[in-house]
Amino acid sequence: xxxxxFLTGFLLAIxxxxxxxxxxxxxxxxxxxAELYLADGTLVSLVDGQPGADxxxxxxxxxxxxxxx
Amino acid sequence: xxCGSVGPMASPPAQALADLTEISTQVExxxxxxxxxTVLGSTVxxxxxxRLAEAALELVRAADEAxxxxxxxxxxxxxxxxxxxxxxxxxxxxxxAATTAPEPTVGLVFYDLKSCLRGLAEELEAKPKPRxxxxxxxxxxxxx
Numbered sequence: 001x002x003x004x005x006f007l008t009g010f011l012l013a014i015x016x017x018x019x020x021x022x023x024x025x026x027x028x029x030x031x032x033x034a035e036l037y038l039a040d041g042t043l044v045s046l047v048d049g050q051p052g053a054d055x056x057x058x059x060x061x062x063x064x065x066x067x068x069x
Numbered sequence: 070x071x072c073g074s075v076g077p078m079a080s081p082p083a084q085a086l087a088d089l090t091e092i093s094t095q096v097e098x099x100x101x102x103x104x105x106x107t108v109l110g111s112t113v114x115x116x117x118x119x120r121l122a123e124a125a126l127e128l129v130r131a132a133d134e135a136x137x138x139x140x141x142x143x144x145x146x147x148x149x150x151x152x153x154x155x156x157x158x159x160x161x162x163x164x165x166a167a168t169t170a171p172e173p174t175v176g177l178v179f180y181d182l183k184s185c186l187r188g189l190a191e192e193l194e195a196k197p198k199p200r201x202x203x204x205x206x207x208x209x210x211x212x213x
Binding site: 031032033034035036037038039040042044046051052053055056057059060061062063064066067068069 | 097098113117120121124125127128131132133135136137140141142143144146147148149150151152153155166168175191
């Protein structure tokens with residue numbers, strides 16, 4: 001009985017940690033965005049999923065990976 | 070911001086870039102290049118600098134295309150990713166691209182990058198252009 005409750009607790013802890021990790025990763029991905037500053041002071045902000053943002057984010061990922069080789 | 074093809078490194082890393090990495094602890098790697106794609110200086114080796122400049126030009130192209138119709142020219146951009154950020158700033162015909170760790174102080178990084186571009190411009194203006202050497206062929210009657 002005691003070992004069963006320990007196992008339940010252990011599984012709960014593992015599940016919580018995995019969920020927290022997943023949540024953090026998803027939140028981090030949601031924060032991915034590109035900001036374009038134009039000559040007249042205008043700021044255009046593009047977040048993941050918006051038209052044009054995907055290409056920008058992809059090129060930025062490539063640049064970051066090249067810098068860290 | 071216009072772009073071109075990536076060319077070879079024109080000069081060794083400038084003092085302005087050395088200052089940038091010393092002053093700005095947030096900047097991991099940086100490359101200065103012109104709109105033709107020629108690398109003017111970088112904090113990484115030549116091969117990586119060329120690839121960084123190429124990727125940065127692609128990024129600038131994509132940003133130009135993502136601008137709203139009739140919008141002004143792009144002067145700088147930053148892309149925040151989960152594992153780091155990418156910055157590009159322009160000063161006339163010269164551009165600088167840099168990478169940082171996640172969640173940098175955006176305003177400070179842009180300030181440092183623009184200072185670096187200005188410093189580099191001053192260095193290049195102060196440095197006299199090397200004279201082109203022309204090989205003079207000795208005439209036959211001058212030969213011993």
